[in-house]
Amino acid sequence: xxxxxxxxxxxxxxxxxxxxxxVRRGVExxxxxxxxxxxxxxEGLAAHGLGRAHHRALYFVARQPDLPISALLKILAIxxxxxxxxxxxxADRGLVETRTGNVDRRxxxxxxxxxxxxxxxxxxxxxxxxxxxxxxxxxxxSVTGFWRVLEGLIPAEDKAMVVAxxxxx
Amino acid sequence: xxxxxxxxxxxxxxxxxxxxxxVRRGVExxxxxxxxxxxxxxEGLAAHGLGRAHHRALYFVARQPDLPISALLKILAIxxxxxxxxxxxxADRGLVETRTGNVDRRxxxxxxxxxxxxxxxxxxxxxxxxxxxxxxxxxxxSVTGFWRVLEGLIPAEDKAMVVAxxxxx
DNA sequence: CAAGATACGTCAATATGGCTGTCCCATCTT
DNA sequence: AAGATGGGACAGCCATATTGACGTATCTTG
Numbered sequence: 001x002x003x004x005x006x007x008x009x010x011x012x013x014x015x016x017x018x019x020x021x022x023v024r025r026g027v028e029x030x031x032x033x034x035x036x037x038x039x040x041x042x043e044g045l046a047a048h049g050l051g052r053a054h055h056r057a058l059y060f061v062a063r064q065p066d067l068p069i070s071a072l073l074k075i076l077a078i079x080x081x082x083x084x085x086x087x088x089x090x091a092d093r094g095l096v097e098t099r100t101g102n103v104d105r106r107x108x109x110x111x112x113x114x115x116x117x118x119x120x121x122x123x124x125x126x127x128x129x130x131x132x133x134x135x136x137x138x139x140x141x142s143v144t145g146f147w148r149v150l151e152g153l154i155p156a157e158d159k160a161m162v163v164a165x166x167x168x169x
Numbered sequence: 170x171x172x173x174x175x176x177x178x179x180x181x182x183x184x185x186x187x188x189x190x191x192v193r194r195g196v197e198x199x200x201x202x203x204x205x206x207x208x209x210x211x212e213g214l215a216a217h218g219l220g221r222a223h224h225r226a227l228y229f230v231a232r233q234p235d236l237p238i239s240a241l242l243k244i245l246a247i248x249x250x251x252x253x254x255x256x257x258x259x260a261d262r263g264l265v266e267t268r269t270g271n272v273d274r275r276x277x278x279x280x281x282x283x284x285x286x287x288x289x290x291x292x293x294x295x296x297x298x299x300x301x302x303x304x305x306x307x308x309x310x311s312v313t314g315f316w317r318v319l320e321g322l323i324p325a326e327d328k329a330m331v332v333a334x335x336x337x338x
Numbered sequence: 339c340a341a342g343a344t345a346c347g348t349c350a351a352t353a354t355g356g357c358t359g360t361c362c363c364a365t366c367t368t
Numbered sequence: 369a370a371g372a373t374g375g376g377a378c379a380g381c382c383a384t385a386t387t388g389a390c391g392t393a394t395c396t397t398g
Contacts, residue, residue: 022304022312023297024232025335027206029319031225032331034203035246037196037322053355056200063193070374077204082356084376106365106374128192134321135191138314143191145307145314150198152303153206162201166194220383239345251385253347275345275394 026149033134040126048093048119053078055123057086058112061096062120063165066109068101075161095119195318209295217262217288222247224292226255227281230265231289232334235278237270244330264288 038052045055060075061067073083087110090096095116101107112120135143154162207221214224229244230236242252256279259265264285270276281289304312323331 020293020297021335023293023300025316026300026304026312027228027296028232028331028334029316029323030203030206032327033319033322034199036324036327037199051354059196063197068374078355079357080375081358081377085355101374104366104374108375124189124192127196128189130322131192131195134318135195137321138317141310142314142317143195145311146318147194147198148307148311149303149315150202152306153202153299154198155205158201158205162197165197166190222384237345247384248386249346250348250387254384270345273345273395277346 037127037130040130041123044119044123044126050089050093053082053086054090057083057090058095058116058120058123060165061110062112062117062124065111066099067111068107068109070107072110075165090116206296206299209299210292213292213295219258219262222251222255223259226252226259227264227285227289227292229334230279231281231286231293234280235268236280237276237278239276241279244334259285 041055042052045051056076057072060072064071069080069083069087073080076083087096091098094113096110097113097116098108098110101109138146151159151162210224211221214220225245226241229241233240238249238252238256242249245252256265260267263282265279266282266285267277267279270278307315320328320331
């Protein structure tokens with residue numbers, strides 16, 4: 001395993017054989033941080049009889065209007081059938097609608113209805129409150145580090161997808 | 170909402186009203202980073218007919234031998250019934266064993282069997298590979314920032330629990 | 339010591355969010 | 369015209385969580 005030359009070699013060990021403690025700390029903080037963040041929106045979702053799976057779809061459709069279903073499938077990495085149920089629920093509640101693609105008429109492009117936009121924004125507020133206070137407490141350089149490490153956890157083949165999300169808006 | 174005075178005020182906005190884009194970036198990276206990391210161990214788990222819920226229990230028992238069940242319940246934040254099934258599965262496979270507490274004989278203290286220790290170490294290797302390469306690519310200051318932000322996501326009432334985990338070893 | 343709280347186990351029923359496999363139709367590409 | 373692709377739908381299954389109720393052993397406290 002090659003070690004990037006930009007990483008300074010500590011006297012103790014190669015960065016790829018980090019002290020177990022540092023890795024466990026990351027595992028644990030990721031677990032607690034992620035689960036606690038997601039809990040921040042459970043109440044809002046439950047008010048509409050929806051779950052986290054619905055929010056994930058809602059979120060990414062909000063993020064990329066006119067997203068084709070195939071793209072959402074790649075992002076969520078679940079099966080067509082699982083996504084189908086989720087989208088049906090969202091459509092039934094008038095939060096998401098589809099249009100036929102004009103370039104490729106086989107595609108259905110997903111976007112939020114005005115109600116969907118409002119609901120997603122409301123859920124996003126809860127996420128923003130949590131994340132913004134964590135950002136503020138940690139400081140800007142910490143936020144940059146936070147992003148960098150997480151980027152390193154994303155396999156190369158998925159990275160383009162994430163970058164595409166963050167290009168627009 | 171109070172803003173910590175240590176945070177420099179940018180010309181654009183207060184840190185608690187960060188640009189939406191920065192918050193969305195964090196949400197997305199957390200989602201992809203967390204889910205991709207957890208996928209790293211699915212194969213090893215499936216080989217024993219176990220799922221992620223089993224790994225979470227296994228992990229925290231490995232981390233804190235002689236953990237009482239009540240402590241594990243607080244960490245995982247699931248119900249007694251859900252944990253019960255998971256622990257039964259792990260005990261049936263000879264990975265976890267319980268002893269009656271000597272201080273409080275109502276308690277059952279959880280620890281891994283030698284096979285459990287070996288299995289957890291094997292799963293941990295996969296996590297270490299993923300995290301260590303992300304750490305190495307990002308650099309040490311980034312890792313510190315990564316930790317800081319995640320700590321900020323953990324509610325105050327849960328923080329003591331996380332600190333306790335990271336004190337020993 | 340009696341009463342109540344706590345730690346753990348267990349029952350039954352239910353919900354959610356995944357999965358596989360199969361088949362179908364419309365549309366695009368070659 | 370043939371095949372590939374985007375999407376939808378069927379049936380059935382599994383993993384993981386939930387609530388509520390109840391039982392037993394043990395500790396704590398008035």
